[in-house]
Amino acid sequence: xxxxxxxxxxxxxxxxxxxxxxxxxxxxxxxxxxxxxxxxxxxxxxxxxxxxxxxxxxxxxxxxxxxxxxxxxxxxxxxxxxxxxxxxxxxxxxxxxxxxxxxxxxxxxxxxxxxxxxxxxxxxxxxxxxxxxxxxxxxxxxxxxxxxxxxxxxxxxxxxxxxxxxxxxxxxxxxxxxxxxxxxxxxxxxxxxxxxxxxx
Amino acid sequence: xxxxxxxxxxxxxxxxxxxxxxxxxxxxxxxxxxxxxxxxxxxxxxxxxxxxxxxxxxxxxxxxxxxxxxxxxxxxxxxxxxxxxxxxxxxxxxxxxxxxxxxxxxxxxxxxxxxxxxxxxxxxxxxxxxxxxxxxxxxxxxxxxxxxxxxxxxxxxxxxxxxxxxxxxxxxxxxxxxxxxxxxxxxxxxxxxxxxxxxxxxxxxxxxxxxxxxxxxxxxxxxxxxxxxxxxxxxxxxxxxxxxxxxxxxxxxxxxxxxxxxxxxxxxxxxxxxxxxxxxxxxxxxxxxxxxxxxxxxxxxxxxxxxxxxxxxxxxxxxxxxxxxxxxxxxxxxxxxxxxxxxxxxxxxxxxxxxxxxxxxxxxxxxxxxxxxxxxxxxxxxxxxxxxxxxxxxxxxxxxxxxxxxxxxxxxxxxxxxxxxxxxxxxxxxxxxxxxxxxxxxxxxxxxxxxxxxxxxxxxxxxxxxxxxxxxxxxxxxxxxxxxxxxxxxxxxxxxxxxxxxxxxxxxxxxxxxxxxxxxxxxxxxxxxxxxxxxxxxxxxxxxxxxxxxxxxxxxxxxxxxxxxxxxxxxxxxxxxxxxxxxxxxxxxxxxxxxxxxxxxxxxxxxxxxxxxxxxxxxxxxxxxxxxxxxxxxxxxxxxxxxxxxxxxxx
Numbered sequence: 001x002x003x004x005x006x007x008x009x010x011x012x013x014x015x016x017x018x019x020x021x022x023x024x025x026x027x028x029x030x031x032x033x034x035x036x037x038x039x040x041x042x043x044x045x046x047x048x049x050x051x052x053x054x055x056x057x058x059x060x061x062x063x064x065x066x067x068x069x070x071x072x073x074x075x076x077x078x079x080x081x082x083x084x085x086x087x088x089x090x091x092x093x094x095x096x097x098x099x100x101x102x103x104x105x106x107x108x109x110x111x112x113x114x115x116x117x118x119x120x121x122x123x124x125x126x127x128x129x130x131x132x133x134x135x136x137x138x139x140x141x142x143x144x145x146x147x148x149x150x151x152x153x154x155x156x157x158x159x160x161x162x163x164x165x166x167x168x169x170x171x172x173x174x175x176x177x178x179x180x181x182x183x184x185x186x187x188x189x190x191x192x193x194x195x196x197x198x199x200x
Numbered sequence: 201x202x203x204x205x206x207x208x209x210x211x212x213x214x215x216x217x218x219x220x221x222x223x224x225x226x227x228x229x230x231x232x233x234x235x236x237x238x239x240x241x242x243x244x245x246x247x248x249x250x251x252x253x254x255x256x257x258x259x260x261x262x263x264x265x266x267x268x269x270x271x272x273x274x275x276x277x278x279x280x281x282x283x284x285x286x287x288x289x290x291x292x293x294x295x296x297x298x299x300x301x302x303x304x305x306x307x308x309x310x311x312x313x314x315x316x317x318x319x320x321x322x323x324x325x326x327x328x329x330x331x332x333x334x335x336x337x338x339x340x341x342x343x344x345x346x347x348x349x350x351x352x353x354x355x356x357x358x359x360x361x362x363x364x365x366x367x368x369x370x371x372x373x374x375x376x377x378x379x380x381x382x383x384x385x386x387x388x389x390x391x392x393x394x395x396x397x398x399x400x401x402x403x404x405x406x407x408x409x410x411x412x413x414x415x416x417x418x419x420x421x422x423x424x425x426x427x428x429x430x431x432x433x434x435x436x437x438x439x440x441x442x443x444x445x446x447x448x449x450x451x452x453x454x455x456x457x458x459x460x461x462x463x464x465x466x467x468x469x470x471x472x473x474x475x476x477x478x479x480x481x482x483x484x485x486x487x488x489x490x491x492x493x494x495x496x497x498x499x500x501x502x503x504x505x506x507x508x509x510x511x512x513x514x515x516x517x518x519x520x521x522x523x524x525x526x527x528x529x530x531x532x533x534x535x536x537x538x539x540x541x542x543x544x545x546x547x548x549x550x551x552x553x554x555x556x557x558x559x560x561x562x563x564x565x566x567x568x569x570x571x572x573x574x575x576x577x578x579x580x581x582x583x584x585x586x587x588x589x590x591x592x593x594x595x596x597x598x599x600x601x602x603x604x605x606x607x608x609x610x611x612x613x614x615x616x617x618x619x620x621x622x623x624x625x626x627x628x629x630x631x632x633x634x635x636x637x638x639x640x641x642x643x644x645x646x647x648x649x650x651x652x653x654x655x656x657x658x659x660x661x662x663x664x665x666x667x668x669x670x671x672x673x674x675x676x677x678x679x680x681x682x683x684x685x686x687x688x689x690x691x692x693x694x695x696x697x698x699x700x701x702x703x704x705x706x707x708x709x710x711x712x713x714x715x716x717x718x719x720x721x722x723x724x725x726x727x728x729x730x731x732x733x734x735x736x737x738x739x740x741x742x743x744x745x746x747x748x749x750x751x752x753x754x755x756x757x758x759x760x761x762x763x764x765x766x767x768x769x770x771x772x773x774x775x776x777x778x779x780x781x782x783x784x785x786x787x788x789x790x791x792x793x794x795x796x797x798x799x800x801x802x803x804x805x806x807x808x809x810x811x812x813x814x815x816x817x818x819x820x821x822x823x824x825x826x827x828x829x830x831x832x833x834x835x836x837x838x839x840x841x842x843x844x845x846x847x848x849x850x851x
Contacts, residue, residue, distance in 0.1 A: 067474045175462070
């Protein structure tokens with residue numbers, strides 16, 4: 001799939017929110033959905049369980065309209081975080097232009113974060129994509145929780161951000177850091193697409 | 201009256217961002233095509249955002265492309281002041297004519313036209329006149345024409361009829377770029393993140409941004425240690441969370457207004473990114489096309505890039521193009537030195553046919569023979585010094601040490617046979633040893649003949665270029681220029697060019713330049729403007745030195761009586777000593793006797809010279825030194841073979 005079609009003057013970005021279960025990926029998308037004017041957003045497809053856990057994936061298309069003469073569309077996806085939905089994750093990851101890794105800032109979730117990151121790397125490899133070439137940003141969600149329960153962004157950078165990609169502290173429930181994260185990944189993706197080398 | 205363009209205010213030193221890209225592009229276009237693209241060009245922005253910079257940059261760029269353009273920059277106040285002064289002096293018409301002849305007029309601070317009806321009328325007249333004559337006018341103001349209070353509708357219409365562009369507040373990335381460039385210009389370096397922290401503050405203009413940078417530079421200098429982000433916030437009074445990703449407050453973000461703003465802001469950011477990242481390659485290509493086209497180079501190769509759909513390898517292609525253009529420039533410059541006419545060839549403007557340019561340059565290079573070099577037969581060490589030539593020799597040493605700097609030109613004067621030619625060539629040989637030296641050393645007659653041949657072959661430019669390359673020009677027997685008007689004209693021009701470039705000029709003449717007949721006054725005055733060094737008749741000491749060398753070279757044992765006798769004889773040139781020694785050696789050989797003072801006396805004071813038994817043919821003419829031929833060096837002792845004589849006769 002992709003991305004900058006100079007002939008049709010279209011830009012299409014597929015951005016995947018990845019991370020361990022309950023880290024806040026769907027919350028990110030909900031927040032964005034609520035802030036995008038109705039005329040610009042498509043229907044958000046969310047297949048959730050009765051307990052509001054993502055069963056399959058969330059999909060939020062956003063039409064940004066004409067930008068510099070390009071008809072620009074963003075497609076935001078989430079993956080199910082639970083370990084046993086790996087096939088779905090791999091499927092959603094296919095053709096992604098950029099990945100937001102939504103980490104859970106709680107100290108007790110650190111192992112899950114690391115495991116999910118490794119899973120991301122392995123799934124990208126399945127698609128023949130080196131994680132080092134994929135536009136990626138980190139979001140450390142739930143920074144609003146009591147300090148004794150969470151790790152600081154600096155600690156999380158030390159533990160997870162070995163590539164020194166842009167990282168954003170966030171409280172997706174209240175919206176803090178959500179658009180900053182989206183802007184961060186958009187910049188990386190657009191710059192990458194502009195070089196004419198689609199990510200996957 | 202007009203302000204000189206600030207050399208720092210060029211397009212190269214202007215940081216271009218989304219907020220000012222249009223103004224800069226328009227400015228460049230206007231500079232490349234004055235009077236034809238956007239006329240007038242009206243640039244407006246708040247204070248401190250770069251209006252004056254762009255305005256002056258237009259002037260610099262236009263001047264760089266066409267040096268002959270008459271470009272004037274002035275503020276409206278200066279214009280008003282000049283107008284009033286002209287009216288007071290009754291020179292109103294002259295004032296108008298003066299500005300109507302300006303090719304590119306740059307007027308700053310046009311907003312001060314408010315409430316100046318007479319100046320508005322004057323500026324209207326001038327704008328119309330400049331437009332009609334195809335001259336460019338660029339104006340800058342702190343507001344658009346329609347917002348300048350009390351501005352004549354006709355002026356608003358004129359100004360708006362060209363192109364009105366604004367310069368906005370620079371975005372974050374531009375602010376970072378500006379800070380980095382300014383810090384680099386001032387030789388200051390900061391820890392990573394420091395300048396970015398400053399850039400996050402949305403200063404209303406670049407001047408205040410520079411003020412912030414100045415404070416950091418001063419702080420860092422005073423404390424003699426690198427400033428960190430935290431210290432930056434303290435120094436500049438930035439709240440600790442300002443602008444960081446953690447800045448958004450949950451409460452604010454949740455409000456509906458904030459929600460709309462968040463998406464709008466996101467859209468703005470994405471738009472900026474698309475503008476910069478996705479389509480920037482087309483802008484880069486277009487910019488390159490406009491630039492090189494403006495400089496007269498063919499840009500077909502670059503234009504083809506715009507036809508492709510993706511930006512693959514665009515930067516490499518531009519870099520390769522620029523490299524080729526640089527090579528063309530180098531080739532053209534090289535050719536211009538060798539043959540100015542050939543330098544105008546269009547092959548040096550077509551990067552798509554580098555092979556043709558290389559071939560053309562090679563052809564010129566092959567045809568460009570260096571100017572005649574000094575003769576190796578006259579080494580400097582073999583020039584013997586005495587009182588009679590000491591001044592000339594010292595001048596020669598100074599010239600060799602500092603060519604073109606101390607005495608320029610040097611004219612060596614003296615009678616024939618005193619070593620002028622020797623010294624001239626000797627200096628030439630020494631000068632030729634210097635790095636990249638091109639020493640032209642020849643007789644004036646050869647110089648004249650070459651010019652005639654060049655005129656005949658329609659290659660005068662090539663001939664001129666050949667001598668303009670010279671780092672030193674040494675002409676023997678300058679008196680031979682007498683009556684050669686064209687050669688004197690050419691020498692006059694060459695003289696001025698070489699002297700202006702600190703290239704050394706040396707001439708020889710039989711007498712002081714102002715006594716030479718047939719030379720134009722302008723040539724004479726220039727010859728006298730340097731150093732005229734005279735070589736007098738050789739003194740006895742010099743004669744002894746020369747004789748010792750000559751006799752030694754002929755393997756004659758030097759007895760003091762012989763040396764005294766010969767050195768005491770009156771002679772008028774060093775060259776005649778050579779003749780004397782030659783005669784003695786031949787006489788001694790004929791008599792099978794050594795060269796002694798007695799033999800010398802017999803030979804030189806009237807005893808008939810014995811016929812040579814060497815089998816070589818001689819003229820048979822022997823004239824005593826007191827005889828009819830005054831100078832012995834004029835005697836011909838060895839005639840060429842008859843075949844050679846016939847050829848000479850035929851010539």
